Amino acid sequence: MLTFLRKIRKSLINSGATRKYLLYAVGEIALVVIGILIALQVNNLNENRKSRDYEKKSLIKLKEEFQKNHLDLQKHIEWKTNIQNEWDEFFKIISNKLLPDEERAIRRPMASFIKYGISNSILNSLLATGKIDNLQNDSLKYMLSTWDDSVNDYRQFEEMHSNFVLNELMPFEKDFYPEDNNVRFGYEYSLSDIDNETELYLKAYDEMVFQNVLLRNFYWINIELSRIKDLEDHMNKIIQLLEVETSE
Secondary structure (H helix, E strand, C coil): CHHHHHHHHHHHHHHCCHHHHHHHHHHHHHHHHHHHHHHHHHHHHHHHHHHHHHHHHHHHHHHHHHHHHHHHHHHHHHHHHHHHHHHHHHHHHHCCCCCCHHHHCCCCCCCCCCCCCCCCHHHHHHHHHCHHHHCCCHHHHHHHHCHHHHHHHHHHHHHHHHHHHHHHHHHHHHCCCCCCHHHHCCCCCCCCCHHHHHHHHHHHHCCHHHHHHHHHHHHHHHHHHHHHHHHHHHHHHHHHHHHHHHHC
16 A cells, blocks of 8 residues: 555656645545554544443442342341340330239330441452542442442441430449340349349339430431431442443
8 A cells, every 4th residue: 555655656756746735645645644643533432342341340240249238137127126126125114014013114225326347348459549530420420429428427426326325225224223234235133232233224214314314315316317228229329320321
């Protein structure tokens, strides 16, 4: 091809046809430019394909990570819901003056401030390297970028509940009835007067100040459940978007 073009150029120069030579030169330049543009376009297509392949592989791993986290979150919600039901039943029992004293004098359920653990190593890697900015789906990009804010928002409520239990509920209980951690950890001995425990529990539950402390813990359980379901909604939207992106 190049040899053929050289022969044409040489022929035009030798014939003295300047106008034809100029037209030829322009055509040759245009041909070279078109060739370069085609090469760039092919290269861009290859780069875009590689970028899309990398993105899809990353999104598949990200989807697997969120699906695992979702299973753990569902277990945590189920556990916290059971605790909520136990506290609801607890209040029904201690407030029912028609029940025998022995039935009303029960220990409160677990305070329910165990924290939800979550792993986002793949997402954190995308955020740290800035590769999340290359995602083509703007909705997915936004949901992933704001995910950490949703997690931190929920963890703030977890931390406040934890501080309440450790700094208010548990110290308050020590003034009303004996500690029974020995029983919870499988030991049968107790340093308190067993015969007097019924009286201590009933006296505590009849105190309005103590009732309010217990009700505040129940409030924290409910608010955490509400917040963690908001977190689950955010997670479900991310998983749905990832399903669409990885199915293409």
